[in-house]
Amino acid sequence: MSAMFEEIDSQSSPLGEISLRRRRIPALGDRDIYEVKLGEEFLMSSMFVEAEEALSRLGLAAVQGEGLDVVVGGLGLGYTAVAALQDARIAELLVVEALDTVIGWHRDELVPLGKTLNADGRNRYVHGSFFDLATAPESGFDPQNPGKKFDAILLDIDHSPSEYLNAANAGFYTSENLALMAEQLKPGGVFAMWSQNLPEAHFETLLKTVFATVESHVISFYNPFLSGESTNSVYVCVKAAGE
Template sequence: MSLLFEELDSQDSPLGEISLRKRRIPALGDRDIYEVKLGDEFLMSSMFVDAEEALSTLGLAQVEGDKLNVVVGGLGLGYTAVAALADERIAELLVVDAIETVIHWHQQEMVPLGKVLNADPRNRYVLGSFFDLATAPETGFDPQHAGKKFDAILLDIDHSPTEYLNPANAGFYTTANLTLMAEQLVEDGVFAMWSQNPPEDDFSALLSTVFDTVESHLISFDNPFQGGVATNSVYVCKRPIR
């Protein structure tokens, strides 16, 4: 096998075959690039992580207080979770992912940030559907503490509010289900979400039916494959004090 490319793992999942790959692109320097594919579709690359990190930094910047309890929906390559743990106010971080293989990659440190997450006692992996847990506030995200409230919920699973990793996720993006999720936030808690697309007015309007304040941020980053700058977006919403 070429030293420039290696498939590290490939497993069946509820959404299809998921694979972890490592490659080097000499023109981009002496570094390993990690990629995740679902079937033939590229899900993520360690080359493009600015917006995933911004999801944490922008979301947590709106959270007040300390000893924070935070949920990250979607583990991926771990960049959102590690960026969250860089905030010293975090007391506990639950990282929810529906695909056991992805959690295994981190637990076995097959991806670089697995070592960082495993070494931090504030981090805990939760195997389960974010969307099922989000819409069941009586049990909630924490299997050890039913009905627990969180200071922030950071979501990076679907490609956008209208383009879904799994078609079943579409039902989450309604006032009713977003309200159920918001019940799991403390007063004045924050919900933030990543999207691969520019901010969408219709989605901001939907979020405004649940949250008191809704902001959208356009995140720019270099994309050498496109020969220029690419963008993702991050929505940051704050629950009103009841």
């Protein structure tokens, strides 16, 4: 492979062909850029991670207490999970990922943050559909502890609450299914979610049918391809303390 481009791995998945690539762009300096593609669609790039990291930072800032048990929905390139582990209060982090290939990239340390996640004893990968586990509170996210409740659930899978990685995910974004997920949060627990778009008023209204408080944050970051700023958003929702 060229020093400027390498396809590290490509495998079939239930969603289509998924690939991990490394490339360099001379104009952006001496750095490796890692990218994940599903078919011809870019899922994630290590060039743009500010909002993924903000998801953990903002979500966990809203959580009170110590010895936190946290779920991250969607592994990606690992930036949300690593940012979460920077919070010393975390006792255990479950990273739920539907594609075993993506977990394998981290376990085999084919991606830069795999080594960091593997070395942290608080981190555990869970192979499964976040959306299936989220809506089954009697079994829940942790196969080793059915029905376990968490201090925070941080979600970074779909492009936005109205643009889905998989059309089947659309059914999650209802009051009924969000409430099933919220059953897996402790009283006062936090649900936070990343979106590539600016906050959507209809989704904020939907979240308020389940959570006591809902706050949306706009995350700005420099995009060299546009020679200017791009924006993502993070929704932070807090469950009522008495529930």
